[in-house]
Amino acid sequence: MKKVTFLNAITEALDEELKRDPSVFLIGEDLFGGGGYGQALGLIEKYGPDRVIDTPISETAILGSSVGAAATGLRPVPEIMYDDFAGVCGDEIINQLAKLRYMTGGQIKLPVTVRMATGAGSCSAAQHSASMQGLFMSIPGLKIVTPATAYDAKGLLKSAIRDDNPILFLEHQFLLLSDEISEIPEEEYTIPLGKADIKKEGSDVTVVTIALMVHRALAAAEKLQEKGISIEVIDLRTLVPLDKQAVLDSVRKTGRLVVMTEEPKTGNSAAEISAIVAEEAFDSLDAPIKRVCAPDTPVPFSPVLEKFFMPDEEDLIKAVTEIM
Amino acid sequence: MPIPKEKLIDMFRTMVRIRRFEEAVFTKFAEGELPGWVHMYIGEEAIAAGVCAVLRADDYITSTHRGHGHIIAKGGGTDRMMAELYGKKTGYCKGKGGSMHIADVNLGILGANGIVGAGITIATGAALSAKLRGTDQVALCFFGDGAANTTRFHEGINFASIRKLPAIYLCENNQYGEYFHVSKSMNIANIADRGVSYGIPGIVVDGNDVIAIYEKVNEAVARARKGEGPTLIECKTCRQHGHFEGDAEIYRTKEEVEECKKRDPIPRFKKQLIEMKILTEKETDEIDKAAIKEIDDAVKFAKRSPDPDPMETLEDLYV
Numbered sequence: 001m002k003k004v005t006f007l008n009a010i011t012e013a014l015d016e017e018l019k020r021d022p023s024v025f026l027i028g029e030d031l032f033g034g035g036g037y038g039q040a041l042g043l044i045e046k047y048g049p050d051r052v053i054d055t056p057i058s059e060t061a062i063l064g065s066s067v068g069a070a071a072t073g074l075r076p077v078p079e080i081m082y083d084d085f086a087g088v089c090g091d092e093i094i095n096q097l098a099k100l101r102y103m104t105g106g107q108i109k110l111p112v113t114v115r116m117a118t119g120a121g122s123c124s125a126a127q128h129s130a131s132m133q134g135l136f137m138s139i140p141g142l143k144i145v146t147p148a149t150a151y152d153a154k155g156l157l158k159s160a161i162r163d164d165n166p167i168l169f170l171e172h173q174f175l176l177l178s179d180e181i182s183e184i185p186e187e188e189y190t191i192p193l194g195k196a197d198i199k200k201e202g203s204d205v206t207v208v209t210i211a212l213m214v215h216r217a218l219a220a221a222e223k224l225q226e227k228g229i230s231i232e233v234i235d236l237r238t239l240v241p242l243d244k245q246a247v248l249d250s251v252r253k254t255g256r257l258v259v260m261t262e263e264p265k266t267g268n269s270a271a272e273i274s275a276i277v278a279e280e281a282f283d284s285l286d287a288p289i290k291r292v293c294a295p296d297t298p299v300p301f302s303p304v305l306e307k308f309f310m311p312d313e314e315d316l317i318k319a320v321t322e323i324m
Numbered sequence: 325m326p327i328p329k330e331k332l333i334d335m336f337r338t339m340v341r342i343r344r345f346e347e348a349v350f351t352k353f354a355e356g357e358l359p360g361w362v363h364m365y366i367g368e369e370a371i372a373a374g375v376c377a378v379l380r381a382d383d384y385i386t387s388t389h390r391g392h393g394h395i396i397a398k399g400g401g402t403d404r405m406m407a408e409l410y411g412k413k414t415g416y417c418k419g420k421g422g423s424m425h426i427a428d429v430n431l432g433i434l435g436a437n438g439i440v441g442a443g444i445t446i447a448t449g450a451a452l453s454a455k456l457r458g459t460d461q462v463a464l465c466f467f468g469d470g471a472a473n474t475t476r477f478h479e480g481i482n483f484a485s486i487r488k489l490p491a492i493y494l495c496e497n498n499q500y501g502e503y504f505h506v507s508k509s510m511n512i513a514n515i516a517d518r519g520v521s522y523g524i525p526g527i528v529v530d531g532n533d534v535i536a537i538y539e540k541v542n543e544a545v546a547r548a549r550k551g552e553g554p555t556l557i558e559c560k561t562c563r564q565h566g567h568f569e570g571d572a573e574i575y576r577t578k579e580e581v582e583e584c585k586k587r588d589p590i591p592r593f594k595k596q597l598i599e600m601k602i603l604t605e606k607e608t609d610e611i612d613k614a615a616i617k618e619i620d621d622a623v624k625f626a627k628r629s630p631d632p633d634p635m636e637t638l639e640d641l642y643v
Binding site for chain 2: 025050053055056058059060061063064065066067068069070071072073074076091092095096100101102103104105106107108109111140141143163164165
């Protein structure tokens with residue numbers, strides 16, 4: 001086993017896939033300096049400027065070129081610095097990456113992994129802090145991956161790059177900035193897309209969550225245990241394809257569901273998961289489904305406001321307690 | 325270097341085939357047989373024919389909502405195209421895409437695209453791909469005067485210019501971006517003048533002169549293959565039909581449409597070929613007859629082809 005940060009894990013995945021497959025290349029802004037958070041640090045020196053391609057500030061060209069390169073036999077891994085910037089290259093995501101294969105009757109293959117930072121916690125304000133998972137989930141034709149740990153990030157990113165479909169790979173910025181060390185295997189490994197991970201088993205309430213909120217849920221789990229409440233924390237890891245079975249199995253066991261995500265409440269991934277459980281496991285529920293989410297506002301700047309905006313352990317403890 | 329006789333004849337044949345295809349399409353559309361919308365290429369045939377006569381089979385093109393001419397000129401099958409317009413299972417896209425989204429990846433046709441300007445950055449990517457793979461393939465983007473004012477024009481061409489990508493950006497300026505005349509949509513006279521912004525050649529050419537188009541595109545393709553970077557070519561032309569079939573064309577006069585018809589590239593080229601003694605009148609008639617039969621067969625093929633199974637709606641999403 002070796003010790004890495006979440007950021008190191010991303011770099012290792014990129015390094016290993018660049019080495020393994022000559023058709024893989026990175027493309028994005030400031031990759032010379034490692035990219036938005038340093039995820040690509042050291043790679044341009046190692047692989048050269050034709051495998052790690054630095055660009056001007058041109059999101060539509062970054063993603064549009066990735067579409068053209070992928071359609072002609074290469075495997076691009078573009079970086080769009082923040083998922084907020086999906087607004088800038090929205091057409092490439094919504095109308096090209098998501099739709100070209102389908103519209104051409106399966107002729108075009110787009111093995112593109114779009115890496116984007118997501119989430120808040122660094123007082124980067126509204127245009128650099130969004131959690132866009134719900135919006136992305138609603139676009140058929142994409143896969144959405146959103147890891148919470150270094151181990152998951154590395155294994156999932158490697159799988160995403162090898163997948164022949166267009167994938168949005170969301171790296172939580174708070175986790176990218178974190179010094180926290182965890183252990184990952186020395187030897188190479190991958191994690192399949194579409195499989196949730198039970199980060200903590202429990203019996204009283206199923207808590208389904210993603211990204212940074214996984215850590216909040218685990219912290220809440222300890223405090224709840226002291227009160228005699230046992231929560232099961234499911235880290236979805238992938239939103240599309242969704243591991244629906246893992247969620248339903250857990251709800252059938254516990255009878256209670258709380259979905260926790262950093263997204264604003266309306267129309268988010270938690271809404272989708274809640275609807276699925278209400279449709280398919282209604283008889284197993286002993287209490288209403290609860291969602292713990294951010295308010296329906298953009299992300300505010302001031303630390304006091306950002307803290308209020310972001311869901312935390314106390315929010316989850318309150319929600320869980322309400323349905324016991 | 326003069327253009328080989330066979331190529332001249334091929335270009336003429338392509339123009340005639342495109343014209344007959346489009347005539348069948350607007351006729352069938354008017355008869356209510358085609359779902360959705362169609363955008364006619366009538367009057368612009370010299371561009372597709374002149375361009376694709378230069379390109380190799382392994383070169384790439386991206387096309388637009390007005391793309392039937394590009395696809396035919398690049399080698400697309402008129403039967404599978406017609407079947408796609410009819411929404412049939414035997415269409416290029418199994419009925420999934422329709423007129424604006426036809427692709428044939430084996431022929432390097434990376435799709436017609438319904439988003440104005442989208443093909444510009446996609447072609448940039450195909451050119452990037454060729455360069456990274458070390459081949460001498462080129463990527464040619466067909467786009468209109470309307471697309472020349474979109475973000476992708478700027479970002480796509482700028483990116484190609486800094487990396488000297490083997491791309492040709494081919495603007496078909498038919499004077500109208502939908503209903504909006506080009507004199508109102510830009511403050512400059514020529515889209516080609518924007519080459520200066522990217523440090524690349526910007527060439528204006530008569531879009532109804534197939535030989536002139538061939539020559540200019542040939543130079544641009546040669547530049548690209550030698551690694552000298554992209555070129556912006558603007559073909560000045562006009563479209564004889566409206567933006568789409570059913571367009572009442574309130575934005576232009578009947579006189580203007582008649583003026584456009586006088587510039588029809590097909591009778592002009594036919595006259596040239598006869599004068600150059602490349603073809604006789606009889607031979608041009610035979611080419612036309614063959615085209616009419618080909619398109620007639622394509623329509624028959626499309627009409628007798630089966631619809632896709634409704635459950636196919638759920639297929640072809642993921643690999």
